[in-house]
Amino acid sequence: MKTMTPAVTLLGAGPGDPELLTIKAVKALRRATVALVDDLVDPGVLRYLRRSARVIPVGKRGGCASTPQAFIHKLMVAEARRGERVVRIKGGDPFVFGRGGEECDALRAAGLQVEVISGLTAGIAGPAAIGIPVTDRRHAPGVALVTGHAQDGGRGPDWAALASSGLTLVIYMGVARLAATVRALRDGGLSAATPAAVVSAAHTPRQRQRVTTLGALEADVAHHGLASPAIVVVGDVARLASRPAAMAGAVGSG
Ligand code: SAH
Numbered sequence: 509m510k511t512m513t514p515a516v517t518l519l520g521a522g523p524g525d526p527e528l529l530t531i532k533a534v535k536a537l538r539r540a541t542v543a544l545v546d547d548l549v550d551p552g553v554l555r556y557l558r559r560s561a562r563v564i565p566v567g568k569r570g571g572c573a574s575t576p577q578a579f580i581h582k583l584m585v586a587e588a589r590r591g592e593r594v595v596r597i598k599g600g601d602p603f604v605f606g607r608g609g610e611e612c613d614a615l616r617a618a619g620l621q622v623e624v625i626s627g628l629t630a631g632i633a634g635p636a637a638i639g640i641p642v643t644d645r646r647h648a649p650g651v652a653l654v655t656g657h658a659q660d661g662g663r664g665p666d667w668a669a670l671a672s673s674g675l676t677l678v679i680y681m682g683v684a685r686l687a688a689t690v691r692a693l694r695d696g697g698l699s700a701a702t703p704a705a706v707v708s709a710a711h712t713p714r715q716r717q718r719v720t721t722l723g724a725l726e727a728d729v730a731h732h733g734l735a736s737p738a739i740v741v742v743g744d745v746a747r748l749a750s751r752p753a754a755m756a757g758a759v760g761s762g
Contacts, residue, residue: 513621514588518608520601520627523634524712526552532625540595542587544580546606548599548737550712562592577607581614588620599737601629605655605680629653631678634710634739638717639750647744648676656682656689656740671696676743683736686726693742698722703746708738719749 517536522528529537537543537556545554547567554563564583566575580596588594602608602624615622631653635642642651656679658664670677671693682689683706694700700723707717720728722742728734 513619514585514591515621515623516584516588516594516596516615517623517625518596518598518602518611519625520603520606520629521549521553521597521599522628523600523630523637523710524550524715526550526555528628528633528711529553529556530625530627533627536595536623536625537597540593542592542594543597544584544594545597546599549597553597577610581611581618584611584615585618585620588615598627599630600633601627604629604631604653630710630737630739631680634707635678635705635741635745637710637715638705638707638719640705640741640745640748642676642678642741642745644745644748647748649674651676651678653678653680655680656685667692668696671698676741676745679740679742681736682740683729683734683738686729686740689740690722690726693722698742700724702742703744705741705746705749706734706738707741708734708736710739717749719746 519533519536521533534556538558540557540561542562542564543557544564544566547565557563566580584594584596596611598606598608600606608624612622632642652670652673652675654665654670654677667689679689700721702722704722704725705717705719706729707715709715716734718728718732718734
C-alpha cells in the first residue's frame with residue numbers, strides 16, 4: 509500500500525503482554541519495513557514484524573542517556589522519505605507520557621503524514637492487572653495521570669492540589685522520587701493511612717505488586733525491591749486490589 513506522502517505510524521504497544529496489542533497495531537507491525545523501538549516495549553511485540561523489517565532500538569537505557577529526541581525525529585523523517593514503512597513503537601499509549609505529541613509535531617512539520625494507534629496505558633492496565641479499577645465511583649470521582657519525574661527545569665505536578673482533589677492518583681515514573689512525592693502528598697493533607705499500591709512490570713512475567721498505605725509506601729517499595737517500570741496508585745481504590753490467588757488470570761502468558 510503506497511501513499512503519496514511519506515507516512516509514519518506511532519504505535520502504542522500496551523504495557524507488556526503482546527496479547528494486549530490492538531488488532532490495528534498488529535496490522536501496522538505486519539506492514540512495517542522499519543521499526544524504531546523504545547526499550548519498555550516487550551520483545552514479544554516484535555514477533556509481529558516481518559523478518560525482513562529493520563529494528564532500531566532508540567529507548568532510554570535504565571533511565572540514563574536516551575537517544576536524543578531530535579535524532580529520533582530525523583531518523584523517522586529520513587526513513588519515511590526513502591519510502592520505508594516506518595512504525596514508531598512505544599510502550600503503553602503513545603500519547604501518555606510517551607512524547608507522542610512532540611513526535612507528531614516534528615513529523616508533520618517535516619511534511620509527513622502521521623497515523624496514531626492508541627495502546628493500553630500502563631496507568632490503567634497496570635492497576636487493573638491487580639484488580640484496581642482506577643475510577644471506581646464508590647471511591648473516587650476520577651483519576652489523575654501524573655508524572656513523578658518532572659522534566660529537568662519543567663513544572664512538576666501540584667501535589668498539594670492533587671492531595672485535596674479526591675481523585676485517584678496514578679503516578680508514572682514514580683519510583684526514583686518516591687520519597688519526595690510521598691512527603692508532598694502528606695504535606696498536602698493526605699493521611700499516612702491513605703491506601704496505596706505499586707505494580708511493577710505489569711502484564712509481564714516479571715510483574716510484582718504491593719498493596720500498602722501512603723505512610724508505608726516508600727519502605728515497602730525499597731524492602732520488596734519494586735523497581736521501574738512501575739505505577740504507583742494513591743487513593744481509596746487501592747483497597748480494591750485483589751488477593752494474589754484471585755489474580756492468576758489477570759496476567760497473560762506473555
Ligand atoms: N506511554 C507509556 C508510559 C511511558 S512513561 C504508557 O502509556 O504506559 C514510562 C513509565 O510508564 C514507567 O516509568 C512506568 O511508570 C510506566 N510503565 C510502563 N510500562 C509499565 C509496566 N508494564 N508496568 C508498570 N509501569 C509501567
